[in-house]
Amino acid sequence: MATIKDVSKLAGVSVATVSRYLNKNGYVSKEASETIAEVIEKLNYRPNNIARSLAGMKTATIGLMVPDILNPFFPELARSIEDAANEYGYTVMLCNTDNDSTKEQKYIDTLIQKQVDGIIISSYTIKPEHLTGLQKQAIPVVLMDNVFSSDSIVSLTVENRQGGELAVRHLLEQGCSKIAHICGPLSITSSRDRTAGFEHVCRGTDWFTPSLIGYSDFTVKGGYTAMKELLTMHPDLDGVFASNDLMAAGALKALQETDYKVPQDVKVIGFDGIGLEMLNPELSTIAQPIYKLGKTAMDALIGLIRKENDIMTDQVFPVTLSAKQSTMN
Amino acid sequence: MATIKDVSKLAGVSVATVSRYLNKNGYVSKEASETIAEVIEKLNYRPNNIARSLAGMKTATIGLMVPDILNPFFPELARSIEDAANEYGYTVMLCNTDNDSTKEQKYIDTLIQKQVDGIIISSYTIKPEHLTGLQKQAIPVVLMDNVFSSDSIVSLTVENRQGGELAVRHLLEQGCSKIAHICGPLSITSSRDRTAGFEHVCRGTDWFTPSLIGYSDFTVKGGYTAMKELLTMHPDLDGVFASNDLMAAGALKALQETDYKVPQDVKVIGFDGIGLEMLNPELSTIAQPIYKLGKTAMDALIGLIRKENDIMTDQVFPVTLSAKQSTMN
């Protein structure tokens, strides 16, 4: 592997000149430039990024921590982040944390040691004190779905509560008169908010009763089980709002198995807007702007890394109703 | 950020001793060890990986190139690889290539510059000449779903053709007497092999005709469209083998929309074994040992990196029938 020294020697200039040429800073004469270019071509020289990083430049690498890439929400997020990172010339390190604090902590340590320039964290379990290590090293952080304000931390969330309300209102508009809810883990803020949206609209209506809320865990199987239970208690329900799409898919399956027709007998709506196009009927959902979230996260991170003065502050993104077959009339 | 120098100064020893302590090689007295340990604790010192890498050690990072993490097959692969990598103390760089040669080439360059210790590539489009850069740098490569033999390249594939045969035989056993096939891109070797398996079993039967093969693209939508077309030509078909699960899901949807009952009227089987538990009925499939593939890929890569003498050679993994509701009687 050719080094900058080899290039400088063969080009008859100093390494400093080659370095200036490579980084396009400082003066380099046209002759020198041309010679260097030729030599680089000839030796097929590529600067060693490790050495560059050590010499004080950045690593051009960011860490992306997600609970589990197997959950279809996260590939979408990961993809958008990687695309954006790529445009900025950054590379993404993928870390699955399983919402396990120990793993999170370990990964944060590793990422610090690997000198990543910034980290995007999507986590339900993370707490401010877990980020102190990053703060100490002044490594910028963008937090998704979680808010703790700080200088070097930007938080991005969506309007979960409004989304919950939107979902229920849509079901009501479509003629539902007894709406069940499958809520996600209560430990997750955004999950609680979605449920709060549901309750806000439903409490006070004549049909509402707490047993219309099923408690589940954001998985297909969980949604399926919760739906079955809800059906035994309320065989006459005619609408279901699940706090995420996976549970909604599970609910759909449970309904179909129990010979309820969706959307004729029961209408179903989810939350997230992941592409579950294989479902029949297709699922209405409250869509998060996932791609935009990823892109914004990366933009914000770059802003923090470059210490731009117009650093992005915390943002709350609107969600939109994506009405498909599962809530049609 | 504390450096090894800070530690050595505070501990009253040389950096060499601290380094020896850190890497547990060479002699370090008990007293020195204890003092160093205390100082490290006190300063919350963490060795700088970049410096370590530059000093000749490895980066403990591998690259993972996949076509698109949005395709549900790849999160499963990525997850298993990351888990295995983690156990070895490695970190994974995620690269989406979109089966685009230019992107692939760019990523390979980037990964070389970032000095990854090895690369796992899952790609339909990659060709041997794209890997010459890696060969030159002696960066080990594990190739999935593609075979080109070489010293520093190990290839892992599955028995695609046998899987195709298995799928059709299963349909026949379940009583199907007119089986259609939705095949994937012909540019992809494993796709062609699966179709070859189908043809091998079907050619020569009295019902087979080439128009029972629909050409598609490994997507849900593609499978859906292909199924609709097949149905107009062969409304009496009673079995479908799709070359991957996504197309099978699309086919399932098309069948249900056209009021065919699955599995009563038509039985459907896919290929891959990705977890599409939200489908109703659940999809029978020819399952690849995805987790094992990932784990093995990582093991092989580590073997190449460490230049172990019992380096793994190319492997072809068996596939298994996962019979679910969609092919039941």
Place this chain on the structure above:
DNA sequence: AAATTATATGAAACCGATTACACATTATAA
């Protein structure tokens, strides 16, 4: 014509670790 300023280059320090080598001390073997 003298004083500035812009252009161009190289020597050497530095980033934060690893490691070969030299040297000193202690423990064991002959």
Place this chain on the structure above:
DNA sequence: TTATAATGTGTAATCGGTTTCATATAATTT
């Protein structure tokens, strides 16, 4: 009681770049 081996430690070179600073020449100003 030596000779030899095992243990322990520090100095300095090295990895491959970036960057400060000093210096030299060419181009402008005054």
